[in-house]
Amino acid sequence: MDDRRFHPESLMMSYGYKPELSEGAVKCPIFQTSTFVFKSAEEGKAFFQVAYGQREKRPNEELGLIYSRLNNPDLQILEERLCLWDEADECAVFESGMSAISTVMLEFLRPGDVLLYSKPVYGGTDHFINKVLPEYGIVGLGFTSDQEAEEILAMVDTLNLREKVKMVYVETPANPTNALFDLEACKFVADTLTTAEKDVVVVVDNTYMGPLWQHPLKHGADLVVYSATKYIGGHSDLIAGAVLGGSKYMKRVRTLRTFLGNMAGPWTGWLLMRSLETLKVRMNKQAENAVKVANFLESHPKVEKVYYLGFIPEGTRQYEIYQKQLSCAGAMLSFDIVGGEAEAFKFLNSLKLMKLAVSLGSTESLAEHPATMTHSDVSPKDREEIHISEKLVRLSIGVEHFDDIIWDISQALDQI
Incomplete structure (x- = not known):
């Protein structure tokens, strides 16, 4: 075998694991133990020193x-x-x-x-x-x-x-x-x-x-x-x-x-x-879906503004940073809904496929209201300064079919 340097996604199934130390198991077992046996007192001393x-x-x-x-x-x-x-x-x-x-x-x-x-x-x-x-x-x-x-x-x-x-x-x-x-x-x-x-x-x-x-x-x-x-x-x-x-x-x-x-x-x-093992596959699919969701929201009459990295205007300082530091626009986006808290809540309560929950980055698409949920403890002054308003909704885009995600967002916006 040559000395090929494999990509990280190729190494996620095997790197650092020796099957011969675990009865040949192809996957690393769960080592559900609190303590480990030393072969000798001298070995225990050496381990503790390090x-x-x-x-x-x-x-x-x-x-x-x-x-x-x-x-x-x-x-x-x-x-x-x-x-x-x-x-x-x-x-x-x-x-x-x-x-x-x-x-x-x-x-x-x-x-x-x-x-x-x-x-x-x-x-x-x-x-x-x-x-x-x-x-x-x-x-x-x-x-x-x-x-x-x-x-x-x-x-x-x-x-x-x-x-x-x-x-x-x-x-x-x-x-x-x-x-x-x-x-x-x-x-x-x-x-x-x-x-x-x-x-x-x-x-x-x-x-x-x-x-x-x-x-x-x-x-x-x-x-x-x-x-x-x-x-x-x-x-x-x-x-x-x-x-x-x-x-x-x-x-x-x-x-x-x-x-x-x-x-x-x-x-x-x-x-x-x-x-x-599936991190790259999942994340790439989420990013592909996010592009389509962002484009839908950008043209919707009940959406004031979409906060999505793929929409940063060229020639701006933010765009320069994006080009320098990131390889993708990601799968997270937020948008200002026309109205305020009441309209945002109506949208969130009308979702059928997406889950109304905090957290992000999971296989299922999630939606939440930062001003009253994840960022509710941020001072009102800071929330105003950094644009976390009552009309802001945050979406974490999952791996579902993009048509279904967009349909769900569309029908929820129609309820407002």
Whole structure:
């Protein structure tokens, strides 16, 4: 066999797994165990030394299994496969997207620090930044997609916060408006604020694009976070999160995960491995459907505006970012309905095929009302600034036949 380098989608069925270690099973079994047997006391000592950072792993040394809070075959193989998509050094999988996000923030921020973050972000992230972190003396300072790097830096200087910024946290495309943020500009901000005494870490929530359509590590991000519940899981049957990046920062993330104990279990790991096998097929179908749905909405008289990445006007800054960072317009879109909350609710209550539910990226199409659901805890001032109005409806497009999705949207709009 030659040394062909296979594509990630070809490796999702086998990478990191040795059938001979599991009775020849073609798929990795579920290792439903809390602890693992050592061959000797000396082996147990060696495993713990590496696990607790008392020494580095020796060349060609095989890391052994200790306890499922530290490592488990289902988790380990899953993490190795996830690294292939983003070309990351390491990956850590968590019990939820919020546990991944909160662990990263708690590891790299301390009382008195400032977190620069893009607006809008997912409602749970917004709550953690603006309601939880202030309890620990950590302040969030938001910026929008309209602000250039120089404007962000000027805002930091005006508030005399240059020495306190420790992280730039970016969600792009933004949930639920699809606003794009220039990751290279965010990296420039972080590098400008970095000193000999402190690193400023760039963290990117890539959930909207999944591991397929955008790779933030290639554009300056230090860490990428996912709600793996979404496209990675893709079937609305699990909750999980993931963090990926270079070993320099991932070692710290993994260490805190070990002692917070918020890693995913073997059953979740096994389900995610199953989902990775169809990730590219699913996501491509969802994106194809989204183009057709967006085109239908764009010409409908009861729709004021469609927030879809495929409709960004050429020659704009948003278009330049799209061309530079993304390989696809994705499968998420939002639209302003003619009217307000009453009309939006009437539309949502009239859907027959699409499900009225939060979350996204699954095989079934979903619809929700951000202002009163996922982003209801965002301050009214911020909601107004970032266009999360009462007339905004968010759609996650699934793998159903596009004719059926469009029929459902059409008949629901007819009820208004």
